[in-house]
Amino acid sequence: MKxxxxxxxxxxxxxxxxxxxxxxxxxxxxHNYMAMASWCRQNxxxxxxxxxxxxxxxxxxxxxxxxxYIDNVGGKASPGKVNPAKEDFDSxxxxxxxxxxxxxxISKSINGLAGLAEKFQDYSTAEFMDWFLAEQREEVYTARxxxxxxxxxxxxxxxxxxxxxxxxxxxxxx
Numbered sequence: 001m002k003x004x005x006x007x008x009x010x011x012x013x014x015x016x017x018x019x020x021x022x023x024x025x026x027x028x029x030x031h032n033y034m035a036m037a038s039w040c041r042q043n044x045x046x047x048x049x050x051x052x053x054x055x056x057x058x059x060x061x062x063x064x065x066x067x068x069y070i071d072n073v074g075g076k077a078s079p080g081k082v083n084p085a086k087e088d089f090d091s092x093x094x095x096x097x098x099x100x101x102x103x104x105x106i107s108k109s110i111n112g113l114a115g116l117a118e119k120f121q122d123y124s125t126a127e128f129m130d131w132f133l134a135e136q137r138e139e140v141y142t143a144r145x146x147x148x149x150x151x152x153x154x155x156x157x158x159x160x161x162x163x164x165x166x167x168x169x170x171x172x173x174x
Contacts, residue, residue: 009074015125016075018116023066024080025109029102030059035085036095045092045160051167055099062132069128092160093150100143107136138172145170 011019037052063079070077089095110132117125149166153159 011070011073011075011122011125012120015113015116015120015122016070018113019066019070019075019125020078020080022109022113023063023070023077024082025106026059026063026066027079028082028085029106030056030063031082031085032098032102033059035087036089036099039087039089039095040092043092045164047164047167048092048095052095062135065131069125073124091155092163093147093155096143096146096150100140100147103136103139103143107140110136134174141172142170 033052033056037049037056040046040048040052067077086098089098110129114126114129114133117123117129146163146167149163150159153162
């Protein structure tokens with residue numbers, strides 16, 4: 001059977017395929033954040049531009065972690081295909097709504113990966129996923145917090161200015 005663990009491979013093909021799907025999602029997210037950053041810069045939101053460029057860098061780092069893990073356990077990492085990133089938004093708030101949608105989708109995928117690892121009694125992969133589970137709690141919190149700031153400060157004028165300035169100060173604490 002192709003799916004048996006061997007001296008060269010310590011993950012099943014199912015787990016490897018799911019990890020590679022996650023690489024594709026992280027890659028997509030990296031591209032999406034760059035497009036969001038560009039929209040922000042074009043619309044005068046320079047702090048948001050830097051925020052989303054940093055988010056893009058984080059997603060690339062996540063992708064690299066998955067690559068390294070798959071390679072280290074004898075699998076074959078693959079980036080998969082990336083769809084064109086969404087580049088047009090109706091408002092500054094909509095950019096963050098899209099961020100939240102994206103982070104929720106990634107969280108669901110991460111949760112599924114953790115569950116799949118448990119199903120196959122792949123405790124090494126399950127332990128590897130722990131960092132990503134915590135990371136996703138932070139990412140979803142950040143997006144929700146920013147959207148809450150729109151509710152508090154408003155959707156135009158000075159409210160947008162303060163929301164943008166506040167981006168660097170949002171901090172998740174356990």
